[in-house]
Amino acid sequence: MNKIKKYSYGICFLISIAINILLSIHLYVGGGEKNHDIISYKPSLTWSLKAAQEAEAVAAITCSGHGLAFLDGLVSDGRPVCECYSCYSGPDCSQLSPGCAANADGGDPIFLEPFWMEKAADSALVVPGWHRMSYKYADDTMMSTELESYIRKLHSIVGNAITEGRYMVFGIGSSQLLSAAVYALSSENSSSPSNVLASIPFYGMYKSQPMLFNSENFKYEGDTKSWQSNNSTSNMDVIEFVTSPNNPDGELKQSVLGGKTIYDHAYFWPHFTPILGPSDQDLMIFTLSKLTGHAGTRFGWAIVKDKDVYEKMINYINIADLGISKDTQLRALKLLKVAIEEDGKSLFQFAYNKMRDRWDRLTSVFAKSTRFSIQKIHPLHCKFFNETRLPSPAYAWVKCEREEDEDCSEVLEAGKIIGRSGSAFSANNRYTRLSLIKSQDDFELLLQRLTELVSLENGIMETM
C-alpha cells in the first residue's frame, strides 16, 4: 500500500466517522429545530413518526400566505388542497379577486393564527389512537383535572377572575354554558318561568337560545330597560345576561337589574381591554375562542360560586351531551400550557400589539369621516400590563350618522363591506358591527374599503 492510498483510506475513515457522529446527533436530538428541552426524552420515534411526517408534509404546503392546507382538507392528487382566505383563490391562493367585498361579519379570531405558527413546536399535539376512550376520567368526572388547574393558573396570572373556592364547569364553547347557566338559574316552577333579559346592544345568542329551546322554565323577555319601565315589582324572577366587555361595542358593563346574573366574559382578556381587576361575580363564563383564537375547538368554562348552580350546570351538560370531548380538552390543555408561558406575556403581548395596531389604523380612517362614527374608547389602567392603555375591542360598532342612512349595513354593503346589522344585537340598524379579529388579509381589505368609502364622502362624490 503506497502513502497516498494510506492517506485517502485515513481521510475516508475520518469522514465516515464524522458522518456517523453527525447522523447520530441528528437522530438523537432531532434535525433543525430549537429543542433545548427535549434532549431528556428518548429520541427515536416509533408509532408517532408516520403521523408527524404526514402533519409536517401538510403544513409545508404553501398557499402564498393567503390560505392554509389542513390535515382534514379536501384531497387532490393525494394531498390536501390550499384553503384560501376570503377574496383569494387559485391552487396556491395567489389570485386576489379585484372587486371582492371585505367580509367583517362573524367572530372568527384568526388574528391569532400567526402566533400559533410561531409557537409550532410548543403547541403541537400528538394523540395516540387509544387516548381517553372512556366517557370519564380516572376521578369519575367528565372534566380534566389538569386542564382545570391550568385554567385557574391562567386566571391568577392574568388577574381577570377570582377562582379560589369557586367551582368550574366545562362546556362546548361558551355557547353551551349560556344555556346551561340559564337552565341552572331558572325557575323550577313552570307556571312562573324565569325571565331572560339583556341590555341592548347584546349578543344574539341570548335571544336565539331561549327562543329555540322554548322551555317552560324560562322565557326570553328582551331588553332590561323596557322591562324595568313595564315591571314595577322588583321581586320578579329574572336572569340577566351581562357581557363585559360587551359584544358588540366593547363596553365594560354591570348588571342593571341586580338579580340573578350571568357574566359573559368572553372578551375579558388583556388584548381587548385593560384588566382593572379580577371579576368576582357569582357566575362567569369564559371561552378559548377569544383567548387563544381557537373558536373551532369549541371549549369554554364557567366559574361558579354556588354549589347548587354548579351541580345543575354539570347535570345539564352531562344529560345533553355526556360531557365534553376528551380530544377537545386535551387540545385546550396543550394551548393553555403555551398561553401561560412567560406568565402570559408572550401570548397577550402578541395579541395586544395586533389589536392595538388595527385600532390605531382604524381610528385614523374614522377620524376623517363625519358620515360614520365608531365607539369612543378611553384609557384605563391595566393591572396585567401594569400600564395605562386604551382598550382595543374585538369589534368596531359603527354608526351611520346621516339621517338618511337608516340601514347602516346596507350603506356599508354598497361600499363592499359586509358587517352584522344592529338588529342582530336587538339594536337600531343605524349601527353595524365590524369584526377586527379576522385574518390580516381580511383586516387589510376592510381598511382599504373603509378608506375608499370615507374618501368618497370627502371627495368628489356625495351622491352615494
Next chain:
Amino acid sequence: MNKIKKYSYGICFLISIAINILLSIHLYVGGGEKNHDIISYKPSLTWSLKAAQEAEAVAAITCSGHGLAFLDGLVSDGRPVCECYSCYSGPDCSQLSPGCAANADGGDPIFLEPFWMEKAADSALVVPGWHRMSYKYADDTMMSTELESYIRKLHSIVGNAITEGRYMVFGIGSSQLLSAAVYALSSENSSSPSNVLASIPFYGMYKSQPMLFNSENFKYEGDTKSWQSNNSTSNMDVIEFVTSPNNPDGELKQSVLGGKTIYDHAYFWPHFTPILGPSDQDLMIFTLSKLTGHAGTRFGWAIVKDKDVYEKMINYINIADLGISKDTQLRALKLLKVAIEEDGKSLFQFAYNKMRDRWDRLTSVFAKSTRFSIQKIHPLHCKFFNETRLPSPAYAWVKCEREEDEDCSEVLEAGKIIGRSGSAFSANNRYTRLSLIKSQDDFELLLQRLTELVSLENGIMETM
C-alpha cells in the same frame, strides 16, 4: 504499516460505512416500525418532534397491563401517573384489591382499546397549533366534508345503512343528536306538544333529556304499549325512539306506533349483531362510541331523509353549541380511516372475536344457573361477514328468576357485581343490565364473580 494494521483499518472503515448506511436508513424511513407507506414523505421532523417524543414517552410508561398513563393525566415527578382500571391500584397498577366488586355498569367501550394499540402508527394523530381555528370549514359549514365522505364509505362497506341521497348531521355523541332529532320532529304549536315515547326496556336518555329540557314543543310520555292502550286516536302527534339493536337487551326492533320515528342505531355494527341488510329509515343515529370504542371523543352522526328535518337539526346544533369541535372531527376522521382499512375486516373481526369470546364464556356460566337468566340469542345471516352468526350484544340483560329476588341489582350487588337496574330502562327491577364491553380486566372479574354466584346456587349454600 503492517498487515494487521492495514486489516483493522479496512474493517473499521467498513464498519463505519455500514453504521452510516444503517443510521441513514433509520433516519429516512424511521426506526423500528412498519412504515411501508411513509417513505415518500420528507423524513426529518421539525415542529412536531417534541410533541411526538412527549407522547411516546407517556405511552411508554408501563402500568402492568392494568392501566394506562395519559398525556393529560395527573403529573407526579414531572410525568403523568398510571391510571388504573377498576380494582387495580399502586403506582404501576399491579395491586389487585382482593374483595373488589366487578363494575359492569356504564357503557364504556374499552374492549377496543387493544385494537387501537395494535394500530398505533395508523391511528396516531398530530395536530398543529393553528389547526382549524375558525368556526367554519372552507365550504362555510361546521362539518368536515372529508369526514362525511368517510362515514358514507364506511356504511357502504358495512352495509348497515342507506346513505345515498340522504343528509348527514354531526352531533356531540349520539346524545346531542337524540335531542336535536326530537326538536326537529316536534310540534311547533306549543298548545299541543309532541309526545315522546319508547318501548320498555329502553335507554334512559330518551326520558331524561325531554324531562330536563322541559320544552313546550314536546313532552315525555313513557312507554308505547301503555300509550297505545290509553289513546285510541291514531292521529296523535308522537315521536317514537326505536333502538335497534336495543339497549339494554340487544333485540332488533321496529317502530310500534308507526309515526315519526328516531332509529338509534348506536349498536348496529357487525360486532354486536349480524347485519341483515341496510337500514333505510327516515332518521337514523349512529355514534363513534360503540363503533370504534371512542366514547370520550363524543362524536355521532344522523342520516336524515327529509330536508326540513335535516335543516332543523343543523339549526339546533348550531344554536346550542356553534357546531362540533374541529378537533373531535379530525380525530374521528383519523379513526375512521383505520376502520375502513381492509374493507372493515380488521376492526370488525377484532371486535367480533372479542365479543364472541365474551358471550361464549358468559353463556356457559349462565347455563349452570336456574336463579339467573340472560336474553336468548338466535343465529342470523350476517351480510357483512357473509356467514350465519350469533349476535353478541353489548350488554347482558339479566333476569333474577326466583320470586323473592325482586331487586336483581341488589342480589347481584351482594355477590359483588355492580349492574344497572331495570328501572333505569323503565323496566322491572327483576332485570339488571351488565356491560360486556369494558376492559378485559373488568370482564374477567365479572365472569369470576358471576361464576362464584352461580356456584353458590348449585353448591353448599342456598341461603343468600
